[in-house]
Amino acid sequence: xxxxxxxxxxxxxxxxxxxxxxxxxxxxxxxxxxxxxxxxxxxxxxxxxxxxxxxxxxxxxxxxxxxxxxxxxxxxxxxxxxxxxxxxxxxxxxxxxxxxxxxxxxxxxxxxxxxxxxxxxxxxxxxxxxxxxxxxx
Numbered sequence: 474x475x476x477x478x479x480x481x482x483x484x485x486x487x488x489x490x491x492x493x494x495x496x497x498x499x500x501x502x503x504x505x506x507x508x509x510x511x512x513x514x515x516x517x518x519x520x521x522x523x524x525x526x527x528x529x530x531x532x533x534x535x536x537x538x539x540x541x542x543x544x545x546x547x548x549x550x551x552x553x554x555x556x557x558x559x560x561x562x563x564x565x566x567x568x569x570x571x572x573x574x575x576x577x578x579x580x581x582x583x584x585x586x587x588x589x590x591x592x593x594x595x596x597x598x599x600x601x602x603x604x605x606x607x608x609x610x
Contacts, residue, residue, distance in 0.1 A: 478506055481522065482603045484514040486593065488586075490524040497537040504541055511550050517599065518552035522589045525558040535571065542576040551578065553596060559584040 476499060481488040487510045489503055503523075511519045556569060573580040583589050594601040 476503065478503070478510075480510070482600065482607060484517050484519070485597075485600055485603045486520045486522060486590075488522045488524060491528045493528070494530045494532050495525075495528055497533050497541060500533060500538060500541045507551070514550065516550070518550050518597065520552035520555065520593050520597065520600065522555045522557060522586065522593075524586065525556060528558070538572045539575050542572055542578055553593060554578055554580045555589040555592060556580065556582045557584070557586055557589055558582060 475493060476489055476491045478487060478489045480486070487507070489506075491499070507519075507521060510521075554573075569580060569582065572578070581589075581592055583592060590600075590604065594604065
């Protein structure tokens with residue numbers, strides 16, 4: 474599955490946009506990329522928005538997802554993982570919930586990018602401040 478990634482808010486929020494079928498190899502690649510973003514951010518916690526609005530199918534076993542996400546546990550500056558997925562079904566939501574509970578990764582599912590940013594502003598004052606600076610600049 475092709476995916477794109479970039480800073481949405483420099484050194485605070487990374488956005489990953491997925492297209493097509495999501496595989497375990499994609500998840501592992503995103504975890505490796507996440508580590509690079511975290512290294513660039515200095516001491517700030519880095520939040521990740523995963524935009525699944527163009528994801529057609531998730532082709533991952535629960536055990537594989539848990540193993541891949543456990544790699545993030547050694548990275549203390551991981552903030553929130555926000556899944557933007559208005560069409561998510563109950564099974565996908567259940568699997569995501571289980572993976573996050575097992576790995577301790579903080580996750581929230583929302584329907585839109587705007588909801589993701591609102592949530593992060595409520596959870597992290599630094600994000601709110603950074604967004605204000607971006608809008609003003």
